[in-house]
Amino acid sequence: MEIKQTAIAGTLESSDIQIMLSKGQSGIQIDLESDVKKQFGDQINAVITETLKKFGIDHVKVKALDKGALDCVIKARTIAAAQRALKTADQPAWEVL
Amino acid sequence: MKNSVGRKLPDDLMKQLNYEGFKSTEIGKPQVQRVAPKVHVSTGDDKLVDSIEDVVKKTVKDGMTISFHHHFRNGDFVFNKVMRVIIDQGIKNLTLAPSSLTGVMNDIVIEAIKKGTITNITSSGMRGSLGDFVSHGGLKNPVIFRSHGNRARAIEHGDIKIDVAFLGVPNADKLGNANGMQGDAVFGSLGYALMDAQYADNVVLLTDNIMPYPNTPASIKQTQVDYVVKVDKVGDPDKIGSGATRFTKDPKELKIAAMVNDVIVHSPYFKDGFSFQTGSGGAALAVTRYLRQAMIDNQIKASFALGGITKPTTDLLEEGLVRRVMDVQDFDKGAAASMHTNPNQQEIDASWYADPDNKGAMVDQLDIVILSALEIDTDFNVNVMTGSDGVIRGAVGGHQDAATAKLTIISAPLVRGRIATVVPKVTTNVTPGDSVDVLVTEYGIAINPKRKDLQKAFANLPGVPVYTIEELQQMAEKKVGKPKPLEFTDRTVALVEYRDGSIIDAINEVKD
Numbered sequence: 001m002e003i004k005q006t007a008i009a010g011t012l013e014s015s016d017i018q019i020m021l022s023k024g025q026s027g028i029q030i031d032l033e034s035d036v037k038k039q040f041g042d043q044i045n046a047v048i049t050e051t052l053k054k055f056g057i058d059h060v061k062v063k064a065l066d067k068g069a070l071d072c073v074i075k076a077r078t079i080a081a082a083q084r085a086l087k088t089a090d091q092p093a094w095e096v097l
Numbered sequence: 098m099k100n101s102v103g104r105k106l107p108d109d110l111m112k113q114l115n116y117e118g119f120k121s122t123e124i125g126k127p128q129v130q131r132v133a134p135k136v137h138v139s140t141g142d143d144k145l146v147d148s149i150e151d152v153v154k155k156t157v158k159d160g161m162t163i164s165f166h167h168h169f170r171n172g173d174f175v176f177n178k179v180m181r182v183i184i185d186q187g188i189k190n191l192t193l194a195p196s197s198l199t200g201v202m203n204d205i206v207i208e209a210i211k212k213g214t215i216t217n218i219t220s221s222g223m224r225g226s227l228g229d230f231v232s233h234g235g236l237k238n239p240v241i242f243r244s245h246g247n248r249a250r251a252i253e254h255g256d257i258k259i260d261v262a263f264l265g266v267p268n269a270d271k272l273g274n275a276n277g278m279q280g281d282a283v284f285g286s287l288g289y290a291l292m293d294a295q296y297a298d299n300v301v302l303l304t305d306n307i308m309p310y311p312n313t314p315a316s317i318k319q320t321q322v323d324y325v326v327k328v329d330k331v332g333d334p335d336k337i338g339s340g341a342t343r344f345t346k347d348p349k350e351l352k353i354a355a356m357v358n359d360v361i362v363h364s365p366y367f368k369d370g371f372s373f374q375t376g377s378g379g380a381a382l383a384v385t386r387y388l389r390q391a392m393i394d395n396q397i398k399a400s401f402a403l404g405g406i407t408k409p410t411t412d413l414l415e416e417g418l419v420r421r422v423m424d425v426q427d428f429d430k431g432a433a434a435s436m437h438t439n440p441n442q443q444e445i446d447a448s449w450y451a452d453p454d455n456k457g458a459m460v461d462q463l464d465i466v467i468l469s470a471l472e473i474d475t476d477f478n479v480n481v482m483t484g485s486d487g488v489i490r491g492a493v494g495g496h497q498d499a500a501t502a503k504l505t506i507i508s509a510p511l512v513r514g515r516i517a518t519v520v521p522k523v524t525t526n527v528t529p530g531d532s533v534d535v536l537v538t539e540y541g542i543a544i545n546p547k548r549k550d551l552q553k554a555f556a557n558l559p560g561v562p563v564y565t566i567e568e569l570q571q572m573a574e575k576k577v578g579k580p581k582p583l584e585f586t587d588r589t590v591a592l593v594e595y596r597d598g599s600i601i602d603a604i605n606e607v608k609d
Contacts, residue, residue: 015514036515038486038609039580068514071578 001056007084010069010077017069019048019081024061028052034066047071051078054096055086102478102529104602107589110239111600116592119601122501122531124453132255135298137323145271147327149303153182156299156323160190161260164297166290167197167221168265168277168426172336175265175303178328180205183214190216194257196248196289196447197221197492201336210236219243219257222482222492231590232488234606240489240591242482245289245425246451246458246498247596252296253448256598262297264290265331269304270312273322277444278314278437280306282332285433286406287316288425291446294321305331316444338429344386345379349510352539354383357467357508359561360535360542362391363554366464366504369397373465374404374499377428380508381467385409392418403459404450404466404495406442411435414442423459425450425495451498453596460495466502470509470536472523475566477530477545479507480523482593485516487583487607489591493527497596500532504551511538517573517580519543519566524583526602527593536566543569584608 003023010018030045037044044066051074052060069077079096083089098106100118111118146152157163163183165176176195183191184205193215198206203226209215210230219241223231231240243251251257266287267280277287282305287294294300294317301324302317311319345351357380361367373388375381386409392398401421402410408431413419415435422442427433436442451460471491472480479500484490499505509518519538534551536543541562544552555563564572585605595601 036485036580038583040515040578042581043578068516070515070576 001086003057003060003085004087005085007081009080009084012065012067014067015069015073016067017074017077018065019077020063021081021085022061024059026059028058028060028062030062030064032064032066036066036068043071044074047074048078051075051096052082055082055093057082100600102476102526102601104526106600106603110589110592116600119529119595119599122529124597127454129254129454131253132258132296134296137299141272141319144273144322145307145325145327149179149182149326149328150186152301152324152326153179153186156261156301157183157188157191159188162192162194162258164259164262164293165195166264166287166293167195167199168284168287168290169282169332169337170199171201172282172333173199173201173265174330174332175263175328176202177205179263179303180209184209184212189213192217192219194219194259196245198223198227200225203227207235221245221248221494224490228489232604232607234588234590236590239589242493242591242593244451244493244497244596245447245495246453246460247594247598249292249446249448249452250454250596251598252292253452253454254598259293259297261299261301262293263301263303264293264317265303266317267304267331268306268308268312269302269325270308270310271325272310272319273300273302273317273325274310274312274315274319275302275304276314276316278433282330282334282337283433284337285427285436286424286444288445288450289447291316292448299323301326303328303331305329338427338433345383347379349539350380351383353508353510353537354380354387356542356561357384357506357537358387358391359558360506360537360555361388361465362395363558364465364504364551365554367395367397370400371397371464372399372401372403372462374402374463374502375410375467376469377405377407378469381469382407382409384467384508385413389413389418403463404499406432408432411439411442414439423450451495451596460498460501463499463502465504465506466499467506467508468496468499470507470518472518472520473507473509473533473536474520474523474530475570477533477536477566478523478526479528479533480525482527483525483604485524487524487585489604493593497528500528505532505534506537507533507535508537511540511569511573512577515577517570517577519570519573521570525593525604529595529601536569538569540569540572
């Protein structure tokens with residue numbers, strides 16, 4: 001799937017994560033900022049990548065500002081950002097959930 | 098080598114610094130020899146000077162040990178004023194031995210390390226940029242972390258030999274009679290500084306408030322003081338401690354506090370004449386409020402409250418629910434003011450408070466203590482020193498000392514953000530699990546399996562679910578996931594002493 005517009009989801013509150021998706025050419029490129037990057041950076045990247053792949057997104061730039069979010073939150077914010085970026089927010093992709 | 102809590106310690110450093118590994122929380126009954134300071138005899142007529150430069154020139158030489166207290170906390174002006182002069186005079190190879198280091202001291206300590214002014218540090222703790230600097234290998238020699246009681250012990254033993262103590266006070270007369278209660282920048286108890294005043298070879302007071310001679314009450318006495326320096330301002334009153342204590346509204350903290358209170362009230366120690374110590378965190382303050390009600394309801398009064406004192410505790414003193422407050426430091430203005438006005442609030446020095454090598458310290462008489470934790474592991478060992486990234490960001494404080502209480506309660510949330518508090522193994526072992534009895538989280542409590550009596554006492558408390566600590570650890574891990582192990586280099590940047598002077602853990606340089 002093609003990113004149609006830059007889109008954002010999530011806040012900078014603690015235990016949240018803000019995901020911004022914009023057009024990219026070379027795979028899923030994640031730029032992650034997180035206080036827990038040392039311990040959970042790989043896991044956070046894995047959750048974002050896996051969720052984006054379920055939408056069929058193969059090329060995208062991801063800016064992720066993590067404030068200690070749990071996996072379920074990361075997944076939810078990524079789904080929201082993806083649907084906004086794909087302009088499909090009015091048709092929730094239930095199968096991805 | 099490994100010590101008795103399974104911590105790997107650096108052989109070369111242990112040998113070089115003549116250290117032994119931690120064995121046991123039992124102090125036993127050894128006979129110890131204390132040291133005495135040098136006395137520069139004087140009638141006292143020429144102590145008053147108005148130049149830090151002159152005093153530093155007269156007292157501080159390369160290779161010496163200098164000390165400060167941290168009672169001004171983040172309102173401290175004295176540390177920066179004195180360190181500026183010491184750096185500018187080109188003095189080298191000093192050992193810095195303050196009672197602790199607060200955030201306002203960080204920048205100038207880093208500068209002093211970079212310029213070779215400071216080459217060794219011993220402290221209760223460090224935070225922020227300095228902790229980061231040390232954890233990234235900024236200081237060649239390892240920092241030695243000591244608890245407040247252990248610092249007193251080390252000074253009395255001569256392990257810390259203070260050449261010059263620079264002690265800021267909100268008032269003093271021209272001979273050096275001083276207290277922490279009168280003036281602009283008041284902080285109440287001078288507890289930690291009293292050790293320096295008693296044992297340093299040179300004692301320099303700095304004050305912005307010269308009182309008529311003789312100044313009383315004198316916590317620091319003219320018989321201990323070599324110089325009194327008049328400075329503009331010793332501190333910022335608004336940054337010494339919070340003005341009014343605000344009670345937490347955080348539902349998680351309140352739930353933990355209520356559960357801590359249930360544990361206390363149903364313990365065998367909650368009876369007339371009991372004693373307690375609480376910290377200054379949100380949950381600890383809320384505990385004091387719950388405890389007040391429980392004491393009224395059960396018509397129980399406490400014999401004493403101990404340690405770092407807050408307004409909620411001095412309120413209990415006013416109400417007659419606590420008979421004495423034994424005060425080594427004050428965390429807020431209310432507590433500091435109360436020490437001035439209430440004769441039942443006794444100033445105690447760090448030795449009286451918590452020194453293990455003593456003819457009885459207050460902590461030895463303590464029934465119940467509530468302490469915090471950055472991490473606690475399945476052996477009940479507690480870390481209050483390094484963060485989840487392995488970087489130094491805490492202080493031993495009185496943690497190890499107060500944990501010798503008959504009932505030691507650790508209150509902590511199960512997880513903070515994505516970081517588990519209950520872990521398989523703590524990053525840094527500060528307080529050994531042997532001295533910890535109960536962990537209280539918002540989900541329930543875990544009781545040290547060694548305390549069969551407490552397991553029985555807390556078995557069927559409504560609203561207080563009992564888990565094993567392994568269950569709590571797994572609950573935390575299920576929520577946040579399994580973290581990737583932290584990476585450290587082989588280089589030791591700090592050693593943590595247990596209160597008896599043995600080494601309980603080493604902190605290594607972080608890899609990143």
